[in-house]
Amino acid sequence: MIDEKGILFILSGPSGVGKGTVRKALFEQSTNLRYSISMTTRRPREGEVDGVDYFFKSRAEFERLIEQRQLIEHAEYVGNYYGTPKQYVEDTLNEGKDVFLEIEVQGALKVRENFPEGVFVFLIPPSLEELKDRIVNRGTETEDKVKNRLLAAKEEIEMMDAYDYVVVNDQVDHAVSKIQSIVASEHCKRERVSQQYKKALEADQHDA
Amino acid sequence: MIDEKGILFILSGPSGVGKGTVRKALFEQSTNLRYSISMTTRRPREGEVDGVDYFFKSRAEFERLIEQRQLIEHAEYVGNYYGTPKQYVEDTLNEGKDVFLEIEVQGALKVRENFPEGVFVFLIPPSLEELKDRIVNRGTETEDKVKNRLLAAKEEIEMMDAYDYVVVNDQVDHAVSKIQSIVASEHCKRERVSQQYKKALEADQHDA
Secondary structure (H helix, E strand, C coil), X not given: CCCCCCCEEEEECCCCCCHHHHHHHHHHCCCCCEECCCEECCCCCCXXXXXXXXXXXXXXXXXXXXXXXXXXXXXXXXXXXXXXXXXXXXXXXXXXXCEEEECCHHHHHHHHHHCCCCEEEEEECHHHHHHHHHHHXXXXXXXHHHHHHHHHHHHHHHHHCCCCEEXXXXXXXXXXXXXXXXXXXXXXXXXXXXXXXXXXXXXXXXXX | CCCCCCCEEEEECCCCCCHHHHHHHHHHCCCCXXXXXXEECCCCCCCCCECCCEEECCHHHHHHHHHCCCEEEEEEECCEEEEEEHHHHHHHHHCCCCEEEECCHXXXXXXXXXXXXXXXXXXXXXXXXXXXXXXXXXXXXXXXXXXXXXXXXXXXXXXXXXXXXXXXXXXXXXXXXXXXXXXXXXXXXXXHHHHHHHHHHHHHHHXX
């Protein structure tokens, strides 16, 4: 039996870009992706369900999991821990299913250390795309405003350098469709496909 | 003004795999791809139109174009020349539009020499995929039959190693949809996107 591992997809991007909205819209459509639910020590909000929105844990439990290296990454925001449980991601990938993470930029960099073979997608705001178009098309704007936006843009562009793909969140359905294309095309990558074929043939020879 | 060059996509694969059928179905759908029409010295068949199906040329004209290095690649089959005109491909890419070539395996390798930045897609027959599944799932078949199929499969797998993507032609609409995903995702590749942003920002600084 040949193991075909699933692919780990990571969606990240500057805060406020709309990662959560895009992720929710993606999972409302038909998809074979499995969403990896984050773990947190913050209290559930009205309507949030344990094991659906988050795995809700006590601080003591969370810290024990950190010590046991059971989290791929974790961070503390406003006094609460957030993290990605390792077991679910590894088990699901080993079952040959794709896993999808939606995560902050800092967390994504840590995931990259542990899963360099993951596919990292950077979501950018339409304002960055507009800025580029404006520069290209020589629009006029006050000099100070442009300077500030250029500085912010440079930071975002430097952040994207650690990623494999860049998706503009101009419209949620456009962004979702691009992510779906990335998922489909990653499954057609020659390295991945030919490796599977070669393994199948080798396994057959060894058994012959 | 920033030049955003188009992307060159090349569809190839073993003869008889259905490249032409997939290409036609792809262009029946809405697409921004421009199809690069081949040039040939064979006579037009009933219903074929010059400049639509092929550019039909005399042997003398074709040989002059070879001498002038105006073809990206060319080959002779059954006494007739077939080739890909360079001018159309370069002009269209420079206009920022994607170009699509459908071409034999030998021609594709020559295109790769001239356009290493092209995106090369290898179409494989479903029989190869079935063979892999059968090996993986331990199906039973006569030993000789399997041996012959394994030999043929190995050749096809070695051919695919020069390509970026592998698409199984199990159903024409599946193959078309995968090619469309590859086109969309290639436009999201970080190297490509971030280069465009960096160029836009640099151009602005130089003009400031």
